[in-house]
Amino acid sequence: MIKNERQYRISKSQLDRFVERISEIGTSENAFAEIHRAAHQSEIDILSLQISEYEALVRGDISVFSVSSLDDLPSSLIKARIARGKTQKELAAILGLKEQQVQRWEADNYEAASLATLKSVATALNVGVASDLIVMKSASDMPRLFHRLAACGFDKAMLARILPANSYTALISGLGSGEAIWNALVELSSVFGIPIRRLLDADSSLPFVFGSRVRYKLRTNADSEKVDAFTVYAHYVAALACKACEHVPMIAIPQEWSSFRDAILADFGKISLQSVLDYTWNCGIIVIPICYSGAFHGAVWKIGGRHVIVVKQTTSQTARWLFDLLHEIGHVVNNHVSETSAVIEIEPIGQKESDTDDDETVANEWAEDVLFDGDSGRIEKAVVKAASGNVKMMKAAIEKVADTFEMDVGVLANHMAWRLADQQINWWGAAENLQKSLVAPDEIVRKGLLTHVNLAVLNEFDRDMFIRAIEKQ
Template sequence: MIFSDRQYAVSKEQLTNLQKAATAIQASGAKLDWLKEIESSALKSQIADIQREMAEYNFLKSGAAGFTEEFAFEDLPRVLIQARIAKGLSQTDLAEALGLKAQQVQRYEATNYMSASLARLMEVASVLGVRVSASYGASQQRSEGAIYAWSDASSVEWNRFPLREMAKRGWIKGGDLGASARTWFHDVAGPQFATALHRKKMHSGNAPNEHALLAWQARVLEKARNDFDTGLIDEFSLDDRWLSQLVALTRERDGPRRAKDLLGRNGIGLVIQSHLPGTYLDGAAMIAPFGNPVVALTLRFDRLDNFWFVLFHELGHVFLHLHNSLRFDFFDEENGHRGDQYEEDADKFSLDRLIPQDAWRKALSRFALTEEAVAIDAETLGISASIIAGRIRKERNDYRLFTNLVGSGTVRAQFEGMME
C-alpha cells in the first residue's frame, strides 16, 4: 500500500520503468516466444500491482471515500490508513493530532498497527472519524449480509476460480488456467476489484463461493466495458426522473430488451450474465472502472415479474447506495434472508417505483385474487400484469397463484447470445 505522496512518486517512476521494460521485451526478436511470454507475464503482474496501489491512493486522495460506515474489527488497521489518506492528512499531521512523533505513526502503518494497543487504535479511529463495530453469529448465518474482501489482489488464490467452467465459456484459455485467470481478471476488471476498495456485500440465504463471485463480476465488467467502448452507455447523472419511462416499458412485450437500451442512454450499463455454479445470484450493482454504474442480472428465474423486481432492486442500490459508501459492490439473491437495511431500502425502492404505496393499498386484485382483477389494476396503474401477480404471490407466500400471469419463459429469449 502507498502511504504518502513521496511513495506515490516512487511508485510512478517504477511503473514507467516496468512499462518500458515490457515494451522492450515485446520488441525484442532475440528471445524465444515462450521465454518472452514468461518475462512479459511477470512484468504485467508487477505493473498491475503498482497500478492497483496507485489507483487506491488516487481514489482515497480524491475525497470520494467515506468512513462513517461500520467496519469489522479485523479490517480496522487498513481502514485507518485509508481514512487518514482520504482526509488529506500526512503521517506527520496524524502524529501531531495524537501527540506522537511522526516516526511512530510511520511504524504503526508499516506494521499494519500490529504494535498498537487497543486504546491507541480507538484513539486513532476517533481522530479520523471511523466508527468501529463487532458482531458474532453462528457459522451457518455467515452468508446473510456477508461482506467479502481481499486485502489485495495478490492474496486471491487464482487456482480456486472455477477455471474449467470459465474455460468452457471461453473467458480464459491456455495451459496454465490459473495464470490465465489472473491476467484476464487484471485486464477486464482491474486488481482494485479484489481489494477493500471493492468489498462484496452478499445478501443471500446460501453461502456463495467467493472466488466464483469474483470471477462472475469480472465477466460482467468485461461486457460492460465493451458496451461503453462501443457507445452504448452514455454519461451518468444521479437523477432518477427517467425511471417512469422504465416502468412504462413493463407493458411492452420486448420491455426487458428495450430496458437495456434505456438504461444505457441514461448512463447505466445493464449486463445479462448467467451465474456461475455456487453463486446463487439474481442481480448485482457496482461501479465500473470507467466510472458508470453497472447492473447485472442472471435471469436465474426466467419470469417477467422476477426480471422487473430484481432490476428495480439493483437500481435502488445505484441511486441510494453506490455513491455514498466506500465501494460496496452489491450482490443479491432474491430469496435471501431480510433484516439488512441496505436491502430493505432497495426493496422499498423497487416496490414503490413499480407500484406506489397509495396505489397498492387501493388495488382490487389484492383482495379479489382473480385474473380479471389483476388485469384491471394493471390497466389502471399502467404496468405489466406480471408485476401485480408477482407481488401478490410474494406477499401471500403462495406461488400457486397466477402462474399464467408472471411471464414464465419469456425473458431469456430476449437476451439470446448475451448470457455467457
C-alpha cells in the first residue's frame, strides 16, 4: 500500500523501470526471457494496482472502506487520511504531535498504537465505523451453513467463485483458520445482503436481497433455487462493475437497429464482436463475461442509471457471443429494462421467435437486423439456392453468400444452424468450423471489461471476487 507522496513517486519510478525492462527483453521466446518477462509483468500489475488505488484515494473517489475485522482498521485509517487530503504532517498537527510520530505509526500499520490512539486518529479524520461485534461459533458449524446455502441453490462451483480458496475450504469442511472463516462470513454477508449474525443463526432463514425485480419465466424443468441464487450473485458482480466504472461516460445509444449499425460501421468499418463491444462501451454500457454453465443464459440490469449486460456463454463460437450481446442490447434500446425490473435469460438465446415472451422475440429480431442489415430473409434464400437445397453443400454455399453480401461467414453459419435446427437438423458442428476468430470470444469481452474498470476503487475482497467471476474456470 502506498501511504504518501514520496512512496507514490518511488512506485511510479519503479513501474517505469519494469516497463522498460520488459521492452528490453523484447519478444524473445526462449524460456529464460519468458521467466523474466513474467516476473516483471507481475511487478507491473502489483505496482499499477497500488498506484491506481492511491490516485483514486487522492481524487476522493473512495469514501467508504471495508473493515471486516480489527486487523483492517489501521490500513483503513491510512486510506481515510489520504482520502481526506491530509498529509502525515497535517494529521500530526491536528493531533498536536510531530510528523515523525504519525510516520512511525503508519510505517508499521499502527501495530504499536493503543486503542486510544486509533480512536483519536479516527476522530481527527472524522471517520465513523459501523459494525457488529460477533462472537464466532465453532468452525464445525460452517458446513451447516454450507448446506443451508446449497439448499438455496448455491452449489460448490458458485461458492468457489464467491470465496477465496481458504475461505471456501473453511465453509465446506469447517477446517481452516479463524481468519479464513471470518473472511467467508464477511464475503457472504456482502454478496447476499444478509447480516453475519443471521448467517450464523442455524434457525434463521436466508432472505436473499435482489437488487431489482427480475422478470423471467421458468421452464417446467428449471431449478428455480439455482436461478435465484445465481441472479443474486450476478447482480452483485454487476453492481461492483458499476462502482468500478463510475468514471466511464454515458451517451445515448441509438434505438433503431439501422442507426446502431450505421454508427458502428462509421466508427469501426465492420460488424464484429470486437466492434459491437467497443461501441457498446463507448455508450457507457458495461459488458461482463461469465463462463459458467447452468442457472441462466444472460442478463441485463440498470443500476444507478447505467445498463449492465452479463453475457453468459460456454461456447467458443464468436458468432454466438456476438448475437447474445446484440440480443441484450436489443432489450436495452427497446426499454425492456428499468431500475426496478431486470431481464434474466432462462432459455438459451437463439435466432428464433420466443413461444412465451414477446420481448424476447423483439430483442432477437433487433439483433438479427443489425447483423443482416434487415435483409436476413433474402440472404437465407440466397444460401438455400447456392446449396441447391442440399445440406451437404451448405458450407460452401455459406462461404460464397457471405462473401457476396460482405458479412462475417461465422455469423451467417450460426444463423443457418438455427434455421436448420428448426427442421430438426443438427448443423452446429459445421457452423463451429466456420468460426474464424483468432481470439477466443470470452477473452475479447474480458479484455474489454478490464480495459475500462478501475479495480482500485473496490476493497480487496470484492476486487478478488470480481476477478474470479470473470475468469474462465
